[in-house]
Amino acid sequence: MTKNVPELFGSMVFNDEVMKERLPKDIYKALQKTIADGLHLQLDVANVVAAAMKDWAIEKGATHFTHWFQPMTGVTAEKHDSFISPEPGGKVIMEFSGKELVKGEPDASSFPSGGLRATFEARGYTAWDPTSYAFIKDDTLCIPTAFCSYSGEALDKKTPLLRSMQALDKQAVRVLRLFGNTDVKRVITTVGPEQEYFLIDQSVYDKRPDLIYTGRTLFGAKPPKGQELEDHYFGTIKPRVSEYMKELDEELWKLGILAKTKHNEVAPAQHELAPVFSTTNIATDHNQLTMEMMKTVAGRHGMACLLHEKPFAGVNGSGKHNNWSISTDTGANLLEPGATPSQNAQFLLFLTAVIKAVDDYQELLRLSVASAGNDHRLGANEAPPAIMSVFLGDELSDVVDSIEKGVDYHDKEKTLMSIGATVLPHIPKDTTDRNRTSPFAFTGNKFEFRSLGSTASISGPNVILNTIVAESLSEFADELEKAEDFDSALDKLLRRELVAHKRIIFNGNGYSEEWVEEAERRGLSNLKSTVDALPVFIQDKTIELFTKNKVYTESEICSRYEILLENYYKTINIEAMTLISMAKKDIMGAALEYQYTLAEVFNAKQATGVAVTAKTEEKMLAKAASLTEALAERLDKLEADVDKVDESADALEIAKYYREVIFSDMSSLREVIDDLEVVIPSDIWPYPTYGEMLYSIK
Known part of the structure; x- marks a missing residue:
């Protein structure tokens, strides 16, 4: 592995440093102005940039170029x-024009459009x-692009994200x-998405059609050891996995992705x-590339990378924690409380805007993480519940209480926490703990949205986060811009809004049954499945939100609704067909072979004439026959x-049928x-077991 990381970092990226070096000063300035001001x-200018980009790419070994985009499939296209x-x-020459850089024309008919485009x-x-x-x-110059239809509708995940950031x-x-x-001059949102994943040996992966077709195991008995001892979490990384992580x-x-932390997870x-x-925007692009590279590099090491939210039942599934914050072009973090958060009026207003947004649009936020895969994970003791709530921690909760009551608040000083061993230093204690059961937790200078599934594009949840907070800020600005006495109006607004939206704040155990009951009393929504949320x-209310903030048109909203419904029931259909195939072809045969073996032993004993x-054989055979x-x-x-599915029915009705009938049938069959x-011996059982898969990497 290359040891000079600063030299390696971004070596395959046409970044600002490369542009400064290769572009004429006037062209470089014109490009930067275009980016900063959002101009066409x-x-x-595009012709000069394209020529420099082509020369740089060819020097790096590239022979092709592609417009790399993110259609509504949830993956990338090129x-x-x-x-x-x-x-x-x-003869040939190598050419690349400004027109080719700026615009491409891929076929749009075969991508999901939810009715926006006919075939x-x-x-x-x-x-x-x-x-x-x-x-x-892969020796190809990849140009990140937005993807739209002939009539201008957004057919991708990038365009709405850029619009929401602008809003x-x-x-x-x-x-x-x-x-x-x-x-x-400019305010941006920033994200750091933590990505969870599984690694298993390629040889066992290849023997499981359910993993190949659906990304998860559709059956599998619990192994003798799972995660009960909690010894895998932050444990020593196995050499083979370590080599994979190093190459990853x-x-x-090389791609300029700021990969920072790596460790073993719980399962x-x-x-x-x-x-x-x-x-x-860049974090979204980078996360898509990260998932692609995870799979590609795993293959080089004889492993398969599983990104499904729940590849194995009975152990923790995989999420994607979306650490979200708001910053200015001057470097200020608008969610940084400072030393005295109770006196930081600007911070409190932005904090209140987020609290109001989550409360006003809690169902929409829940929708943003809804998928067939994530339905297996949300609400289990490994992921936040389907109920949306905001964790603030003790100090900020006390600040909110003081504002509500109209009394002074004395900021808590950080206390020294004694660990008990005299050789260890005293550590300043944070005034806010982490709450791993909260779906939306304040963690110092950002919010951690923990409900995302591991396969999800982070675009969708961040489009919604950006838009709902923009809406809160818009309402606040409308009110405060009219105020004659700004300080008095601000005080009144903060108190009113925090009282109105206090119900969404919860610092306790989100896994408890008591919280489910308490949330219901507070009037909070509990959309348990994707079908409930879509x-x-x-x-x-949703259409008005997005159209007012110019993030989606009404037709774009309706198209995405249709796409999400179709994706949901098609996913379960593929799972059902895969399970049927595996059960009919191999599991039934194994069951019959096992009975035949038992019957032979039984008959052989009977034939001896010996008393x-x-x-034992009779009992085992009866159980096998019954099963x-x-x-x-x-x-x-x-x-x-x-076979009873009515394909002509409304998409929501089809999705409900798959949820209520097909999913139930699959669980029963499993x-x-x-x-x-x-009960069936391992030499007869046709597929690798959970134990063989989860412990396949030595």
């Missing part, structure tokens, strides 16, 4: 074109996003002006990678219920398969 790039251009005499309306456009640097991957920027700057901050770091650093074979914060997207008992009969019955029911796995 002039073609003469169409590669070579730099070659024909010359007389059968015959194929044209779509990709447009360069100059705020996210181009990079080289929050506009409203946050309005608020800062009220506090006399005239030097701030190197690949990510066997589970790990985590966390980056340093970056601008939300209709929130097309409510009048020996065959009660096999149950397997056949439940398999038949699942097949029959899948129970009997897991029971069979426990």
